[in-house]
Amino acid sequence: MKILIVTDAWRPQINGVVRTLERLAQELQQQGVTVDFLTPLEFRTLPCPTYPEIRLALTRRETIRRRIETSRPDYIHIATEGPLGLMARKVAIETYGGYTTSYHTRFPEYLSARLPVPERWAYAWLRRFHNGGLTCMVATETLRQDLTARGFRNLAIWSRGVDQHLFHPRAENVLAHLPKPIFMNVGRVAVEKNLEAFLDLDLPGSKVVVGDGPMLTPLAKKYPDAHFLGAKTGEELAQVYAAADVFVFPSVTDTFGNVLIEALASGVPVAAFPVMGPLDIIGDSGAGVLSQDLRAAALAALDISREAALAQARQFTWERSARQFITNVTSAARRPLAAE
Incomplete structure (x- = not known):
């Protein structure tokens, strides 16, 4: 079996989409599936307006058609709704049946945080894009319910996993020089992540932000008492996670939150708002505290044992995630293509 994954989000970006697709490909290959990626790295690009870290591919549909024909995949999965996704969508309908x-x-929500664009306009466009396919995969049941209410069809669950060989508790504390307790956030430092809701909290000890993005410089200037460590990856990131006492997740727009399960696998309990992502990952597991009062949640999470966090993290494996993905793709191939 060969799957072509088309994505407008790719290296050098560091975000949940890129990391998810990379790890998915590794696990699929271990399960005997050949994976080919069609990404902006193959083309000239220009920066996305208001989000220059994202590079938009400059190419033509016929070029995409030839590229897909050369790949000769059994299935086409379109991960993003950017230029490559739009062009591949047409080719997939015309040549591969979906x-x-x-x-x-x-x-x-991300767009409306930057520009005065009504959310309903963007949802109408996204609904047309995804409903034109065979199946749209979503990470959580809460997201499936939300999109179903907005008119999206043929939704299937595709959860996520965490590399527990990389993310785990550590004996050595790389942030031992900071006053404890350590409250941490990891992710893109961007407006939609709602980081000020975390940085404004009156908390003891230290606040640590790990990640890069357009809001890094202004937030570092506004909150000089917080510790901004920049982007971390691999072993260095895992060591930083394990040094935290509580992972604070102020976002109210994420669909899942890979960083949540990375924190849990590191033995770090979570404090978050009771919204999509935290509701699905933490729920009533006892591995974190969900509250509209984020300060109260962060302080209460200090009393949660690391074992409770680790136990919840074990529910999320990349092997299970990859099996879900394969099942969704192969099942979708038996479904008639929806009318646009």
């Missing part, structure tokens, strides 16, 4: 998609980002 495609599957995945809904990674609450783009309407």
